[in-house]
Amino acid sequence: MANNRKAVIEDKDFEKEYSQKGAYHYRLKGFSLWWMDDNYKMLAGYCKKGTVVLDLACGDGRLYYYLKARGVKEIVGLDISLSAIKLAERLTKMRCMVGSMVDIKKIFAGRLFDIVICSASFQYLETEELRRTLNGINSILRKDGLLVFSYPNDIRITSPKIINFSEWKAILRESGFEVLEKRGICLYMPSFLVSVSSIPILSLVSYGIYQLYHFVSFFIANQSYHYVICSRKGREL
């Protein structure tokens, strides 16, 4: 497991990814991956009008427009990749910062957020980095503030098993959070569906199949492609 995780981290050159506009940039090519859209919709769905939100590992800022549609008052984005942040600055109106989420306690010292969101990014952290990040999030959240994040499911074949849901519950509890809800984003997708979804015409076909998957996965979170965990800060550390 540790080796697998290391491989995922070493595989990821975020600067290269964003500067060359790789897999994350379907939106820039005029269409988007529909399960990612559902991911953003679900995450943003926990945000109320007038709240202040931190988008951790914001990438090129795709979540921004979903948050705006919810009436969020202020959105701050943080990402370790300078290229990603340059894109986010160009594509959104959020305040963007370059830095590692591991250091958020220091980066946002003295600031408080209502909600911290992390979309599909905690899997890049080593265990100790994750603990430090969660403790940092605790320190910059208001009392009863929410930490909402999406995470690949451990049944995914293409990705290593990282942290399963019961491990998440324990880790979150240690960091002062209680889990309120877990929801599946999409059932595990056969790879052909994943491939065709990036081809505009074929994506219409796979979209229909996907909708069925999505409907079912809502009720069977354990079988989903990704899932969303919504947790509340229950205590200060």
Ligand SMILES: C[S@@+](CC[C@H](N)C(=O)[O-])C[C@H]1O[C@@H](n2cnc3c(N)ncnc32)[C@H](O)[C@@H]1O
């Ligand atoms: C799969 S992308 C997700 C981007 C965005 N959250 C989204 O859903 O569109 C992973 C992101 O995590 C960022 N990242 C990885 N490690 C990070 C860290 N330690 N601190 C901040 N950002 C990090 C990468 O630069 C990349 O933008």
